[in-house]
Amino acid sequence: MSEVTQKKRVAIFGSTGSIGTQALEVISSHPELFDVEILTAHSNDELLVSQALKFNPNAIVITDESKYDKVKDALSSTSIKVFAGEKALEEVADFDTYDVMLAGIVGFAGLKPTMKAVSNGKMVALANKETLVVAGEIVMQTALENRAPIIPVDSEHSAIFQCLVGEARNPIEKIILTASGGPFLGKKPNFLVNVKRDHALQHPNWSMGAKITIDSATLMNKGLEMIEAKWLFNLKPDQIEVVIHPQSIIHSMVQFQDGSIKAQMGIPDMKLPIQYALSFPNRIKNEFTRMSFKKYPTLTFEEPDYKTFRNLGLASEALQKGGNMACVLNAANEIAVWAFLKNRIGFLDITAVVEKTMEKISFIQKPTLKDYFESDGEARTFAASLLQF
Ligand code: NAD
Numbered sequence: 147m148s149e150v151t152q153k154k155r156v157a158i159f160g161s162t163g164s165i166g167t168q169a170l171e172v173i174s175s176h177p178e179l180f181d182v183e184i185l186t187a188h189s190n191d192e193l194l195v196s197q198a199l200k201f202n203p204n205a206i207v208i209t210d211e212s213k214y215d216k217v218k219d220a221l222s223s224t225s226i227k228v229f230a231g232e233k234a235l236e237e238v239a240d241f242d243t244y245d246v247m248l249a250g251i252v253g254f255a256g257l258k259p260t261m262k263a264v265s266n267g268k269m270v271a272l273a274n275k276e277t278l279v280v281a282g283e284i285v286m287q288t289a290l291e292n293r294a295p296i297i298p299v300d301s302e303h304s305a306i307f308q309c310l311v312g313e314a315r316n317p318i319e320k321i322i323l324t325a326s327g328g329p330f331l332g333k334k335p336n337f338l339v340n341v342k343r344d345h346a347l348q349h350p351n352w353s354m355g356a357k358i359t360i361d362s363a364t365l366m367n368k369g370l371e372m373i374e375a376k377w378l379f380n381l382k383p384d385q386i387e388v389v390i391h392p393q394s395i396i397h398s399m400v401q402f403q404d405g406s407i408k409a410q411m412g413i414p415d416m417k418l419p420i421q422y423a424l425s426f427p428n429r430i431k432n433e434f435t436r437m438s439f440k441k442y443p444t445l446t447f448e449e450p451d452y453k454t455f456r457n458l459g460l461a462s463e464a465l466q467k468g469g470n471m472a473c474v475l476n477a478a479n480e481i482a483v484w485a486f487l488k489n490r491i492g493f494l495d496i497t498a499v500v501e502k503t504m505e506k507i508s509f510i511q512k513p514t515l516k517d518y519f520e521s522d523g524e525a526r527t528f529a530a531s532l533l534q535f
């Protein structure tokens with residue numbers, strides 16, 4: 147007897163980005179399993195319109211309001227509902243017509259719609275790590291109270307999540323987060339001081355959006371991922387270890403109380419963790435490139451260079467301190483990365499902006515969601531005032 151399965155209705159927040167477009171690739175390979183219900187984009191109206199025409203969602207949002215008329219006109223022959231502005235993200239996140247949100251917006255902007263989904267008990271496939279970095283405690287608590295499953299999309303966290311399937315009763319001794327080391331692995335400050343935007347945008351193993359590519363080059367990405375892991379897996383800071391693994395074949399590992407270590411491996415391809423998060427708890431057959439150990443005869447591991455890549459130390463400090471510290475770190479980093487991408491500051495200045503902002507903004511031990519918004523705003527204003535290098 148053939149089983150009739152209900153299609154999962156997916157809301158893709160950030161559909162025009164690296165994660166969003168790859169999620170749509172996964173979905174178009176499995177039209178029998180998924181329907182696109184919502185698409186959102188910030189400013190790339192042309193791509194959003196072509197995605198809407200192809201996937202025929204119920205609703206779309208363009209957050210840049212100046213593009214609304216253009217998008218609306220382009221879709222006038224369809225019944226797709228078109229919304230504009232930041233507030234609309236929360237409004238569509240509040241719809242009850244989708245089953246899973248793919249949270250693929252970059253940065254702090256992803257927090258509010260994701261909170262809305264979690265408050266409504268929706269399943270969230272979470273790529274937007276900044277949401278947990280900023281307000282992990284509140285997001286996870288809200289998810290728990292509303293029984294909203296959060297399935298990680300970030301490759302390291304997906305790896306850990308996959309290693310934990312079937313291990314619910316077994317405490318984690320520690321996790322080992324692997325890091326490629328980025329394009330400047332082995333380099334020293336006298337080299338980094340001259341690094342320019344276009345060089346930093348070349349990642350050796352992954353093709354990603356601009357912000358996370360710079361975060362990977364500065365190792366802030368791994369710092370953010372330590373904090374993300376703390377909240378996702380309820381860990382203490384000393385249970386989180388970072389190891390440099392330049393081949394990016396082992397996506398991360400879990401060590402259990404008996405010393406046994408589980409790893410999840412494969413060719414670096416974000417479509418796999420995206421697909422796993424959308425299809426969890428099932429695995430779907432696909433044609434992605436298979437890993438061959440003969441092509442990778444050597445997998446290597448080394449200690450991160452904390453002296454050169456000081457962002458890792460700053461993120462560890464934020465992880466240890468808790469409260470609003472990671473929110474402040476994240477806000478300053480978003481401003482600094484933006485300034486670096488505009489060629490306004492140098493590569494090493496990114497760390498300086500984050501460090502000074504962390505020293506300046508008042509510490510709050512137990513922030514409310516409102517406190518996080520305020521700390522984010524204060525940190526951004528202060529970080530922006532430092533940009534006159
Ligand atoms: P991206 O820059 O390629 O895409 C970002 C998406 O968010 C776009 O659709 C854009 O329109 C939208 N967006 C940007 N600013 C916005 C705003 N202010 N308001 C509303 N929407 C906005 O980024 P990406 O590389 O796809 O990354 C998305 C998230 O996933 C990030 O948090 C990143 O850390 C995480 N992530 C990405 C990868 C990857 O391979 N790209 C891997 C792991 C985690």
Ligand code: MG
Pocket residue numbers: 300301302371
């Ligand atoms: Mg990652």
